[in-house]
Amino acid sequence: MTSSIATDPNRLLPAETGTRTIARNLLALVEDLPIISPHGHVDAAMLADNTPFPDPATLLISPDHYVTRLLHANGVPLEQLRVGGTTEVSPREVWRHFCRAWKDFDGTASGYWLRSEFVNVFGLDDAKISEETADSTYDAIASRLADPDFRPRQVFSDFNIEVLATTDDPLDDLSAHALLAADDTFTGRVLPTFRPDAYIKFDAAGFAERVQKLIDSAGDGKSGYAGYIRAMENRRRYFVEHGAVSADHGSKTAQTLKLDEAAARELFDKGMSGSATVEEADAFEAHMMYEMARMSVVDGLVMTMHPGVFRNHHPGTFERFGGDSGHDIPFATTYTEALRPLLADFGTAEGFHFVPFTIDETVFSREIAPLAGFYPSVYIGAPWWFLDAPDAMLRFRSAVTETAGFSRSSGFIDDTRAFCSIPARHDASRRIEASFLARLVAERRITEDRAAEIIVDIVDAAPRRAFKL
Template sequence: MPRPLQLHPDRLFPVDNTQRDIARKLYESVRDLPIISPHGHTDPSWFAGNQPFGNPAELLIKPDHYVFRMLYSQGVPLESLGIAGREGTPAETDPRAIWQRFAEHYHLFRGTPSRMWLDTVFHDVFELDVALDASTAELYYERIDSYLKKPEFLPRALFERFNIEVIATTESPLDDLRHHQKILDSGWSGRIITAYRPDPVLDPDYEGFADNLRKLAEITGEDTGNYAGYLAALKNRREFFRQMGATSTDHGHPTATTANLSPAEAEALFNRVRGGGASSEDAELFRGQMLTEMARMSIEDGLVMQIHPGSVRNHNKVVFDKYGRDKGCDIPSRTDYVHALRPLLEAVGNEPNLTVILFTLDETSYSRELAPLAGHYPALRLGPAWWFHDSPEGMRRFREQVTETAGFYNTVGFNDDTRAFLSIPARHDVARRMDCNFLSQLVCEHRLAKDEAFELAHDLSYALAKRAYKL
């Protein structure tokens, strides 16, 4: 007999009865607030075309690097999940076979946030009441596949059903944003905006960097063969994104290194890197200089700046060479912020018209570096527990380590940072439950009045993200 699939109403709440009762009441006050999703990787073409999603494997397995990561670690070949190699390696094409293989290995996700998100999607979105395993794989496939064919499961209908107020996707500066334009032209009231992710033209180590600069020149009509023209081209694209609704930029550099070179030094550095053959030291310095340049541009155009450092991307070279990016091979690394950010902060850190949101995958920096920095510099805010730490434990550690120094109001609420559209409500629900859990403890310890806890629950669930990202 398959196990029942049940979502306990008190999941993630405290064990203590008194504290749990407070957490319940706090959660009830924010459970149905609209979702602000200010940073993510959902595909705007879904909402532009508003066509039915594909089969269960295409929707829930193949785009999800959390799934790849766990299954690959247990010896499941990526080809068996439908991921073909760059050189035409044969891959499974039968979505039912892919789903069956996933179901047979679903036990590997026990205790992980992925399991919590997926179970919530299965239960709340697809109305399944038995747990997924090898014996229920066919039932799951048939149910999900049939539901995806219904009009109420079209992307725009789900957006409205999920009570999403706004989603910001993430696009390269070389993107023409045609899908965003189609959404705007359609007259649909759903708010899907873009965010400017300039890594392909800021990072000399990004594949195709030299070609990307040439494309940037073609798009903007600026001469990216010289530094002044290059900066003008970047400003040109920022303005285009801003006019298309963007309120933020996003920077996924490997470290938080910044620099503040003189114009002559910056131009000489640009001339060394633009051909694509820069040394690793030059590439790192250039990325650092460009973060400071991006901050200066943010003061001018008002775009909020996000910095997502600390991931050694594509760590498994064998997998990257064979399958490409986003296959679960990224690994967190130690990240310095105090010294790395100082050039940028000395240049613009006291500017009242600048907001820089810092993220980290290095939790050791929370109380030692990030909270003290954000607790002082007017330009800095702290992004939520992210990626590997987007979990109940990660959220608890974040609040415990940053609140004492940075408080709540130097943080920016929650963002889901996901490609998995159907899991967005589940992820926000976890964040709301964990914040209510944390606030209930402060109330029970008489460190926070109940009315303050209710105000904070609303701010952490909704208002802080909306304010920080100018939404």
Template sequence: MTESLASHPDRLFPADPGTRQIARELYADVEHFPILSPHGHVPAEWIADDVPFTDPTALLVTPDHYVTRLIHTAGVPLGELGVGAGETLGEDLSRTGWRRFAESWPLFDGTASGYWLRSEFEQVFGLPAEMVETFCPGNADAVYDAIAAKLAEPDFRPRRLFEDFNIEVLATTDDPLDSLEAHERLAKDESFRGRVVPTFRPDAYINIAHPEWAERIERLTAEASGGVAGFAGYLRALENRRRYFVDHGAVSADHGVRTPLTLRLEPSEAEALFEKARRGEADAADRDAFEAHMMWEMARMSVEDGIVMTIHPGSFRNHHGPTFAEFGGDTGHDIPFAVNYTQGVHALLQDFGTAKDFHLVLFTLDETVFSRELAPLAGFYPSVYIGSPWWFLDAPDAMLRFRSAVTETAGFSRSSGFIDDTRAYCSIPARHDTSRRIEASFLARLVAEHRITEARAHELIVDIVDRAPRRVFKL
């Protein structure tokens, strides 16, 4: 019988038997806690419409740039994986993409994606361990057919999975002008017992380098400014749309900025930059200054309306021009770069760092700032929380490095709780389970080293997994 890696009870726990036993007991405290997902990218329409998933490739391969980017390194064209083909691939392309995936399966050994996928195959789709551990071109079609049969079952739809996954709160990511109609339907549907909340994501309305910036702000001010013109109308429209989101259950605003730079401009300076951008005359320095000032404005608005502010900087978007030209964004070639948080958020924190009930969650792709900058910032400012390891860092060893880097300075209370940040719906349980196992492992080591008591570790893991996200995201 093939040993199941995905179902081994001690997966991700310490190798030392004594420490492992402590980790087992800590994990048992939180293993069955409901999933809180206050930042992610699953569309609300999936849940509201409860439409069946189309095929294995369109669900598990094509939309997941964690998966497609690694297959691409082996020379497989993204088009053969269904990238750029839309949500309905068709039988031939779907089969072709799946076979390329099977050929590339060995590439996922040791990766977080490989760990999640194994868990999905066994625990979500019910595939036998032997089929999973021997996944290759020889059984690619058999695995495809087994998953396709599961997708065709009436109970294997988004709503039923929401319940089966034990999700309590799921946040989506939404354009400021989204009608939030799907959220409205879910809120009114008495048969749906979960909570799906929108997240205000204004990047395309703040980054003047965005190719649709001018068009979007014209629509924004026309629809939401209440007749106020110019830069003042632009700010009024953003404020009004934020209130609309709050009225529809939003708890946070997310900002995928290039850098964490913040800047407070005089109103006349900001308006001049705004008008310059509308005329198409802004350069790169203007772009950075305007975005930095708007981060200050977003913080001001969060202090006023209570929305949690999250910042996700440090990604060189669309690094490979030809791939972007052919397939568009979010296709696997966004590459991290170093950031400077201490100086970057200085202007914002001067005015709002101690503001009552303001919550600012700082994420990073540059793990060198965990101990050097984020932990010290969160260790002083009441408003600042450290975002969990995100994108490229949401992997077992990186999670352990994160805990080691931030805890000695900021303790456990200043972190956000786990964030899955995913559109890969079926991976959500595996991602959260990974985090819980890693937290148990880290705490077990502290207990074994006589740095905290075992009783205190049992209290801490409950706080980390459940109370922290409720507290930080005001759930």
């Protein structure tokens, strides 16, 4: 272990000493609580099979578009980072590219997480990461990864993870989840999440073939739109039976639309034939968001929505490297009018939980907090993607609390594929919550006793409440 700032007990806490003391007292109440991760993208098979982690670059750099996008912006071609499965260079050379650019990550959220991983998980001295030490740091991490005690299941336990949700295709047989659930030696909960985007978006590659397979396998003999809806309902039920608590939707916008069956069937048929316009595709997706809410009222799955991202912004990069290669860009999104059809019918439905997320900070106080401040179904999604950074998390808490208080939020969402970053991300969130509450205590807006109750609720009870855990 080093004397890195990644081990400083005061990291991310207020600079003013009196407020910092309050924050440290609050943090002490939650920093050792188990991790509840109700939305993320870790592969359940990795835990089920307990396969050794890959090399340092394949684990920490190539699949992490937080990292590769900044390296690319500063001149490193994506093929030099093995993005999208490219193999032009060795993993060691990828690591060298990263080490040359390590200082470029100062001040970024990914830099904070990586620093914590390097120091607290792999025992590196982050101050010595450089082009000159690239090979030695690569070897040090590789040695740790080769340790038989550093396997996914042991790391899951070491990280103090209690609940970890994955993201799964509607036709996944969920065998990895079944294996974990039946294994008495594995004490955590790994929950599948129903993610039907590729079966709803007409422009998804292979849409018609995929949807037909869904209908054939789960449509109870029905065809067309009727078989499609029945198959969605059946597969959601299958997920519930295998432990799922939520369904996730990466919709283009927050728009919802209630269509009659004839109009929905007409759009569906156009989507299946490839003749739908962009406007028709958007209308069908908006209608299916309404339908997903209707299904959640019936089967109990929490509905989460992650809109407002222009996926695959650069055509040439998408053609060569595929999705999740670093060029997904946020755009302005509105919620109040867009969600009205859904909330008009289901916003007060008993047992319905709806968690809208955003990457548009302007809507936290203007739209999302007021919606959550009235509708019992609405829980405020935590700062997500480009906003899960220290200052943005503070802005989020300031923006929503005055309208909706502390009880209407989802708890922290790490939303990550980078398994080894999970504790660093949750630690950052807990420190930010302690900092925000400490300021309210110092300003005599709440008592320290009440702040102590609130921080435990935010960290532990809120995700359990919002995601029915």
